[in-house]
Amino acid sequence: MSPIIPRKMDTFRTFYDFSELKAYLKNERAGQSIGLVPTMGALHEGHLSLVKKAHVENDVVVVTIFVNPKQFNNQTDLKKYPRTIEKDLELLSEFKNVLICTPNERAVYPKNDPYKPVDLGRLNEVLEGKYRPGHFDGVAHVVHNFFHFIQPNRAYFGLKDYQQFAVIKKMTRQSNLKVELVGCETIRNKSGLALSSRNQHLNNKELEDTLVIINTLNFIKENQRKYNIVELKENAIAHFKKSPLILEYLEIVDSESFEKLERIGPNSVCCIAAYCGEVRLIDNIAL
Ligand code: AMP
Numbered sequence: 001m002s003p004i005i006p007r008k009m010d011t012f013r014t015f016y017d018f019s020e021l022k023a024y025l026k027n028e029r030a031g032q033s034i035g036l037v038p039t040m041g042a043l044h045e046g047h048l049s050l051v052k053k054a055h056v057e058n059d060v061v062v063v064t065i066f067v068n069p070k071q072f073n074n075q076t077d078l079k080k081y082p083r084t085i086e087k088d089l090e091l092l093s094e095f096k097n098v099l100i101c102t103p104n105e106r107a108v109y110p111k112n113d114p115y116k117p118v119d120l121g122r123l124n125e126v127l128e129g130k131y132r133p134g135h136f137d138g139v140a141h142v143v144h145n146f147f148h149f150i151q152p153n154r155a156y157f158g159l160k161d162y163q164q165f166a167v168i169k170k171m172t173r174q175s176n177l178k179v180e181l182v183g184c185e186t187i188r189n190k191s192g193l194a195l196s197s198r199n200q201h202l203n204n205k206e207l208e209d210t211l212v213i214i215n216t217l218n219f220i221k222e223n224q225r226k227y228n229i230v231e232l233k234e235n236a237i238a239h240f241k242k243s244p245l246i247l248e249y250l251e252i253v254d255s256e257s258f259e260k261l262e263r264i265g266p267n268s269v270c271c272i273a274a275y276c277g278e279v280r281l282i283d284n285i286a287l
Contacts, residue, residue: 013099014089017107018149021062021099025150032059036152036179038143041065042082042197043091046187050156053184055095062150063092064101066108071138077280082197101150114148115141118174120167126258127271128163128282131248139164140171147177155179160186160194162269162284163258186283188214194283201279210276212243216250217285220270224287229264240274248273248280255286 015021025034035054039047054061065088072078085102092098120136123129129136147155157165165183172181186194192214193199193207202210216236223232229252240247252261255269268287273280 015099015101015103017103018101021101021150024099025060029060033154034058034150034152035061036146036150036155037061037063038146038155038157039063039065040067040081040197041088042084042200043088044187044195044197044199046158046160046195048091049187050158050184051092051095051098053182054154054156055098057182058154059097061095061098062101062152063098064103064146064150066101066103066142068108068138068142069105070109070141071135073132073134080201082200108142108145113145115144116175117141118144118171120170122258123163123167123170126253126260127249127251128273131273136164136167140167143168144171144175144177147172147175147179152179154182156182156184158186159183160196160283162255162271166256166258192218194281196281198279198281202276206276206279209244210281212240212245213272213274213281213283216240217270217272217283220252221285221287224264229261232264240272244276245281246275248275252287 013024015024035058037047037050037054051061051063065085067081067083069078089100092100117137118140120140124136157168159165169181172179188194191211193210216239219239220232220236227235233250233252237247237250240250250270250272252264252268252270253259254261255267261268264287269284270287271282271284273282
């Protein structure tokens with residue numbers, strides 16, 4: 001079901017399905033460049049930084065708000081996912097030339113689904129791919145269908161979800177889609193915690209505890225020349241394990257292939273996933 005949007009808030013263009021959106025773009029926005037920002041809602045400054053960048057670089061911006069069931073490997077996580085549509089619309093109402101699309105599942109995944117599954121290879125086997133089976137297939141599927149139905153010139157993604165961006169690049173290449181992909185820097189709170197819709201489930205004590213994530217990433221970056229890679233990871237993991245967070249992985253990989261590295265090079269990235277209570281958090285730093 002589409003979220004119910006109060007009329008008083010519908011002062012800017014909101015679309016519930018792609019045919020309506022496409023007709024509007026064709027008739028009212030012919031020849032204009034389209035920037036797409038896919039989101040699952042519960043918007044924060046991280047999402048808005050993508051919207052702002054898209055706004056500067058395109059004539060019109062489409063923000064999709066769709067909590068994609070296919071990318072949740074855990075049904076409790078899907079149920080618990082924050083849904084704040086009224087606040088989202090209010091935040092987006094600040095922008096001119098921003099269209100909002102809140103499609104339902106049937107619109108995103110029609111009977112005649114245009115998606116031909118792509119082979120994500122190693123990306124599906126390591127880090128997020130390993131710990132969230134099926135997640136990236138769901139991400140590739142939904143983003144493919146958005147590209148297919150909306151046909152944007154550019155699409156904007158956060159580098160907080162570093163491996164997700166690699167998945168989208170691979171899907172776009174394999175599906176032969178002509179859209180420019182733009183990776184955007186991670187927006188953090190004052191303490192350095194990457195903004196995430198899931199952070200709203202954290203209490204003040206937990207918010208403080210999460211600082212171990214950015215501290216560990218900074219430790220890796222600052223000490224990358226001091227230790228060899230094995231010692232560097234061991235030291236970082238030992239430091240992390242003193243915190244109340246439960247570390248799922250800390251790995252240093254090549255930013256394209258996601259292969260584990262024996263030596264840090266110019267395209268290395270350190271990725272972390274950890275649980276703070278029930279909340280799963282990810283972050284990364286380029287080395
Ligand atoms: P989500 O709603 O979590 O699917 O995120 C929608 C988009 O916003 C994705 O491309 C995310 O990578 C991006 N995003 C989420 N959090 C941040 C952040 N803190 N900084 C920059 N981009 C972000």
